[in-house]
Every structure is written in C-alpha cells, then in structure tokens.
Amino acid sequence: SFLQPVFRVFFLSSPSTREDLCLVSRYKWETSFxxxxxxxxxxxxxxxxxxxxxxxxxxxxxxxxxxxxxxxxSTWMTNPKDSWPRFxxxxxxxxxxxxxxxxQYFAFEHSREYQQxxxxxxxxxxxxxxxxxxxxxxxxxxxxxxxxxxxxxxxIQEDQEMARDLIERALYSFECAFHPLFSLTxxxxxxxxxxxxxxxxxxxxxxxxxxxxNSDPLCMLLLIxxxxxxxxxxxxxxxxxxxxxxxxxxxxxxxFAFSTALCHFHLSQQEDMDLDESQKYRHKADQMLQNALxxxxxxxxxxxxxxxxxPDATVSSHAFFGPRSQIGQPPALAELTALYVxxxxxxxxxxxxxLWLEECVKEVLRQVDASNPLVEDCQNKRKQRYQSAPRxxxxxxxxxxxxxxxxxxxxEVTTQPVMGFDPLPPLxxxxxxxxxxxxxxxxxxxxxxxxxxxxxxxxxxxxxTIPAVWKHCWKVHSRKYYT
Numbered sequence: 344s345f346l347q348p349v350f351r352v353f354f355l356s357s358p359s360t361r362e363d364l365c366l367v368s369r370y371k372w373e374t375s376f377x378x379x380x381x382x383x384x385x386x387x388x389x390x391x392x393x394x395x396x397x398x399x400x401x402x403x404x405x406x407x408x409x410x411x412x413x414x415x416x417s418t419w420m421t422n423p424k425d426s427w428p429r430f431x432x433x434x435x436x437x438x439x440x441x442x443x444x445x446x447q448y449f450a451f452e453h454s455r456e457y458q459q460x461x462x463x464x465x466x467x468x469x470x471x472x473x474x475x476x477x478x479x480x481x482x483x484x485x486x487x488x489x490x491x492x493x494x495x496x497x498x499i500q501e502d503q504e505m506a507r508d509l510i511e512r513a514l515y516s517f518e519c520a521f522h523p524l525f526s527l528t529x530x531x532x533x534x535x536x537x538x539x540x541x542x543x544x545x546x547x548x549x550x551x552x553x554x555x556x557n558s559d560p561l562c563m564l565l566l567i568x569x570x571x572x573x574x575x576x577x578x579x580x581x582x583x584x585x586x587x588x589x590x591x592x593x594x595x596x597x598x599f600a601f602s603t604a605l606c607h608f609h610l611s612q613q614e615d616m617d618l619d620e621s622q623k624y625r626h627k628a629d630q631m632l633q634n635a636l637x638x639x640x641x642x643x644x645x646x647x648x649x650x651x652x653x654p655d656a657t658v659s660s661h662a663f664f665g666p667r668s669q670i671g672q673p674p675a676l677a678e679l680t681a682l683y684v685x686x687x688x689x690x691x692x693x694x695x696x697x698l699w700l701e702e703c704v705k706e707v708l709r710q711v712d713a714s715n716p717l718v719e720d721c722q723n724k725r726k727q728r729y730q731s732a733p734r735x736x737x738x739x740x741x742x743x744x745x746x747x748x749x750x751x752x753x754x755e756v757t758t759q760p761v762m763g764f765d766p767l768p769p770l771x772x773x774x775x776x777x778x779x780x781x782x783x784x785x786x787x788x789x790x791x792x793x794x795x796x797x798x799x800x801x802x803x804x805x806x807x808t809i810p811a812v813w814k815h816c817w818k819v820h821s822r823k824y825y826t
Contacts, residue, residue, distance in 0.1 A: 685745035737753075
C-alpha cells in the first residue's frame with residue numbers, strides 16, 4: 344500500500360544515513376506545524392542533506408545539461424528532473440469550497456478524462472498484471488495513483504532509487520495541482536478525508552490533524568513521537584505532550600508513555616546541561632518509564648527480543664512480565680504495543696538506554712511484589728479500555744507494514760479486500776462520481792496470472808489485491824518502463 348513518499352521512506356527496513364537525514368528534514372517539517380515555525384524549505388529533504396554533507400556531496404559531479412533541457416515549474420517538495428517525461432496537466436485540480444472562521448476548505452477534482460484514467464487504473468489493479476499499470480503510465484506519465492502503485496512494486500523488488508524517483512514524480516504532479524491559495528505551511532488549509540479524491544494526500548504528506556483535516560484519518564499520533572525522537576526534537580516532543588495530554592490522554596497510548604520517558608532520559612544525558620537540571624530530568628525519566636511499564640507490561644519482553652537482549656531469569660519468570668502479560672492483553676492494546684515495539688526497538692538498543700531500562704524494570708518488580716495500588720489500578724484500566732481499535736488505527740497499521748502489528752489486526756480487517764491505494768475507506772465517504780459497473784468478463788479474457796491462481800484455488804477472488812502477487816510477478820517490467 345504505497346501512497347506516500349514520507350511514510351514509505353520511513354518504513355524502509357535498513358535506511359542509509361542519507362535516507363535518515365531525509366527523514367530528519369521531513370520530521371522537522373511535520374513538527375513545525377505544531378509550534379508555528381513553518382519553513383517551506385524544509386519540505387525538500389535535500390535541504391537537510393546539503394546542510395549535513397554540503398552541496399557537493401549531495402549533488403556529486405552533476406553538471407547542468409542545457410541541450411534538450413526541459414523547463415519545469417518550480418515546486419517546494421521535490422526538484423523536477425530533466426529525465427522525466429514532459430509535464431502536461433493530467434486532469435487533476437483543486438478548488439476552494441468555502442472559507443469559515445479563518446479556515447479554508449479545499450477539494451481535489453478529477454476532470455472527465457482523469458476519471459476515465461482512474462477507472463482504467465482500478466481495472467489494472469484488479470487484473471493483478473503489472474503490465475497494465477506500465478501501459479497506463481506510458482500514456483499518462485503523471486497519473487498519481489499509478490506512479491505510487493508502481494513505486495510500491497519497485498520498493499518490494501528492493502529498487503529503492505526507482506521507487507523514490509516515481510514518488511517524486513507523483514509529488515510533483517500533486518503540487519502542480521494546488522490551488523493558488525492552498526498552503527502546506529499556513530496551518531489554515533483543510534482537505535476532507537471523506538472525499539476519495541482527497542484521500543491520497545494524507546498518507547502522501549503524512550500530515551497531522553492540525554494541518555489538513557479536522558480528524559486524524561491515519562492516526563498520526565502513533566507516529567509523531569517517533570519522528571521527534573529520531574530527529575532529536577526532545578523539547579518539542581515534551582511540549583506537544585504537555586499541550587495535548589489534557590484533552591487527548593496521550594499517556595494512555597503506549598508510544599507516548601514510553602517515548603516521553605525516553606525523551607527525558609536523553610535530555611538528562613546532554614553534556615551541556617546543569618547537574619541539578621540533569622538529575623531532575625533523570626528522576627522524571629525513571630518515574631515515567633516505571634509508570635509506563637506498570638501500565639503496559641506487554642511491551643517489555645517483545646522489546647528485548649527485538650533488541651536481541653536476553654532478559655534476566657527473575658524478569659522472564661515473573662508473572663507480571665511473563666507470557667501472561669502478552670496473552671492477557673485486550674485486542675486493541677496488543678495491536679498498539681506491537682506497533683510501538685516493531686517501530687521503535689532500535690531506539691532502545693543503546694547501551695546506556697538498556698542499562699536504564701534494566702534499573703527501572705527491577706524497581707517495577709519491587710513495586711509489584713509490594714502490592715503497589717497503582718499496579719491493580721492499571722490492570723483494571725487495561726481490562727476496561729482497549730477492547731476494540733477505531734478504523735483509523737487499523738488503517739495506520741496496514742500502511743506501516745510492521746509485521747508485529749499487522750499480525751494483531753482483527754479478522755474483520757484481515758478478511759476483507761484491502762486496496763493499497765485506498766486502505767479501509769471511510770464507510771461514509773462523499774462520492775463525487777462513481778465507477779461504472781463492469782461487464783462480466785469471460786475466463787478467456789483473464790490474465791495468465793489470474794488463470795494460474797484460479798487453477799490452484801477454485802475460490803480465488805479476482806477483486807482482492809494481494810501484495811504478494813505483485814512481489815513475484817514484477818521483475819522484468821519495472822526497469823523496462825523506467826528506462
């Protein structure tokens with residue numbers, strides 16, 4: 344389900360240093376909306392790369408080629424390349440719906456021609472034949488959903504360079520469709536997630552609810568703490584937690600409970616900090632981590648497993664952190680803890696952090712054995728809450744592709760068709776146009792791949808998009824199209 348540049352780059356299994364720095368730029372851009380330090384230059388990750396390595400290291404020995412050079416519109420989010428096809432408006436535009444209380448509400452619109460291309464794209468996805476997407480992109484090189492779907496295939500085949508190039512082209516097409524009054528950095532522009540034409544924007548830009556929507560359709564609260572920790576924006580994270588805790592109960596989310604504790608710990612380790620201030624941060628870190636472990640004991644053992652750390656026998660054999668802490672978790676809590684552990688375990692691998700975690704675990708066990716009332720109170724809260732997760736959390740987990748979390752998705756999610764370009768669409772979507780009904784197609788018109796799967800599985804459903812199929816059927820055509 345590859346709809347977004349930032350989101351997908353973040354989920355690369357082993358990002359390089361250059362990719363990490365791209366993330367830093369994106370993180371600073373994302374957190375800037377909260378504290379009103381918006382800068383358009385932070386929309387482009389190359390700005391951060393140049394700051395760290397210098398322009399020569401980033402650009403290498405590139406020389407401008409003026410022969411047959413194409414002139415592209417200047418944009419903030421990406422730098423158009425001369426190797427790209429000549430740009431012509433693909434038929435997607437943006438209109439201003441209304442202005443109310445200082446907020447401007449926009450919506451993307453598809454022309455009649457773009458609607459026809461969109462219908463062909465849906466047919467191509469359902470055919471499970473990547474040749475059809477390649478053919479569609481050859482005729483419509485800036486069709487956004489096709490670029491993103493093809494980029495996902497390239498990423499699965501570990502061709503990250505091509506995947507990023509296709510994403511950048513989609514970003515360019517997306518930004519060229521902006522309304523003149525639309526701004527990514529003003530904080531006063533909104534797009535309604537209920538409209539399918541707007542939907543690709545949210546995972547595309549990884550925006551939070553303060554920026555584009557009055558809701559949080561991708562539940563970015565489960566990610567923003569990690570982004571701030573990776574970019575070492577410790578004070579910003581603590582400020583966000585302080586501002587939102589009262590009306591959002593961030594401490595009831597495992598990611599914020601543990602990340603804010605880790606944030607205090609890193610602040611206490613800064614060399615330029617006064618000794619008294621350092622001790623204050625360390626005491627707060629100890630207290631917050633102990634409370635997080637008491638509230639979410641199911642995090643510890645999976646976290647240590649992914650960090651390749653063997654827990655002490657007194658810890659693994661204790662009933663509080665033992666297997667019962669995993670089995671007894673409510674379904675929604677198991678999904679949240681697995682998501683946090685699978686995403687952030689690398690942040691806990693540092694020797695100093697692991698030593699601090701060990702000290703806090705011992706203190707928690709002492710409090711449990713002493714029958715601290717807080718332990719029973721947290722146990723009751725776990726039983727009463729986290730029984731079922733809302734749809735936006737499931738959508739977030741699907742996009743994350745973190746296997747520890749996706750394995751905890753409920754059956755009502757895993758047993759239904761999930762389209763990568765629009766995972767779990769809202770049940771109350773606002774449709775501006777509908778796809779015409781397709782005529783029944785005989786078996787002779789099915790793709791060879793479809794016939795093969797139907798011969799193996801008589802109940803094979805052509806309407807369900809299976810990412811694994813894309814993975815195995817794509818090796819020849821991705822580079823063929825790109826070149």
